[in-house]
Each structure stands twice: as structure tokens, then as C-alpha cells.
Amino acid sequence: MKALILVDLQNDFLPGGALAVPSGDEVLPVAARLIEGGGFPLIVATQDWHPANHGSFASNNPGAKVGSLGKLHGLDQVMWPDHCVQGTNGADFAEGAVKDAVRSGRVQRVFKKGTDVSVDSYSGFFDNGRRKSTGLSDYLKEKGVTEVVVLGLATDYCVKFTALDAVAEGFKTTFVKDGSRAVNLSPDDETRAIAEMKEKGVRIVSSREV
Numbered sequence: 001m002k003a004l005i006l007v008d009l010q011n012d013f014l015p016g017g018a019l020a021v022p023s024g025d026e027v028l029p030v031a032a033r034l035i036e037g038g039g040f041p042l043i044v045a046t047q048d049w050h051p052a053n054h055g056s057f058a059s060n061n062p063g064a065k066v067g068s069l070g071k072l073h074g075l076d077q078v079m080w081p082d083h084c085v086q087g088t089n090g091a092d093f094a095e096g097a098v099k100d101a102v103r104s105g106r107v108q109r110v111f112k113k114g115t116d117v118s119v120d121s122y123s124g125f126f127d128n129g130r131r132k133s134t135g136l137s138d139y140l141k142e143k144g145v146t147e148v149v150v151l152g153l154a155t156d157y158c159v160k161f162t163a164l165d166a167v168a169e170g171f172k173t174t175f176v177k178d179g180s181r182a183v184n185l186s187p188d189d190e191t192r193a194i195a196e197m198k199e200k201g202v203r204i205v206s207s208r209e210v
Helices: 024-037 097-104 136-142 155-168 189-199
Strands: 002-007 042-048 069-072 075-078 109-113 147-153 172-181 203-205
Touching (some): 002 155, 024 147, 024 172, 042 097, 042 155, 109 136, 147 155, 155 172
Parallel strands (some): 002 042, 002 147, 042 109, 147 172, 172 203
Antiparallel strands (some): 069 075
16 A cells, blocks of 8 residues: 655745745645545655754754754754744644645644654654654554655655655655755755665655656
């Protein structure tokens, strides 16, 4: 069985949000088409869900600048602006098809991540230190899923790490390029992320090929 994984389609990653991904809103029509007409028997979503004192926020690290690289409990950590704080509008799902699908149950399960102040969590499967699982892998396997299609925000962080972990967990994995956009702290981050996914066995497609 094939499942669609919607990665972090939340207000703070859209234009006007606290950590807006350039052209991030352009992924929403793609997500809508695949939710409604992709023929997926199972759809799940990931949701960044940070406590306000999360260690990845530059504001919680005196002297740290947004976008700089630091350390968080021994792991390399990009210092981000405060974003997707639990219970805020920024953490909520994008209005329209995505939010409607969550409300209606078309998205059967939401997996929250980034809830531990001591470690960030880009992947929908594990935190960045691979210390704790979100339960996504077990859930998909229990449902009989063997193949996943991944899209969302952002290509060079949460989407990439979700796709790489999906492959590592034994799922045939497809990345929808036009259903994702990159942060691009460095200009070539998106290109490198896609190359890394391809090297690890992720199939790269447009939404029309799904």
C-alpha cells in the first residue's frame, strides 16, 4: 500500500510566517491535488510542535544569530527564529485543503515533532539525534504501507530527512519536487538535498508522475 506524507504544511513556513520558506505557498495546490485526486488510501501529516523554550531557537541562545550554526546537546544545530510554537496560529496547518483534510480525517494521523526542548526534529520519523521515534514508521508498517510519497516544507530540511529516514526504514520512497520548496540558507542547499535523496534511493518526480 502507498501512503502520502505531508511534511510541515504549517503557517509559519508560508509567506508572512516566522520562518517563511521562499514560495512555500506554491506547494499548497500540489498538496491539494494529491490529497483529493492522488488515490492514496492513507495520508498522514507531520507537524512541528515546539515548546516556546526550544533549544533550536536563536532567542533561547544568548548571542546567537538566526541562521547561524551552533550546538544543541552535542549536535550541530541551525539557530532558527521562534516558529511553530505549540498552540499558536503559526503552528497550525495551512488554511484550505490541508487543514480541511486534517479536520475531516482524510489525513488519518498527525505526527507531532520537535516537542523535546533538548533536540530538534527535522524528520517525521525520528529526532535529529535518533534518540526517540515519533511512531510514524510503526504506524505505517501496521497499516501495511510499503511505499511512501513525500512532499512539503522544506526540501533541504524536514522533507529531506523524512525521505531519507523512510528509505532507511525500508519504504520505497518518492519525493515530489514541485510539491516542496527549500529554505536555501546557502544557494545550493536544495540542489544538494535532492542529490543526496537520489543517491540514497529516493525517486524524484513531479506531481504529474505520481
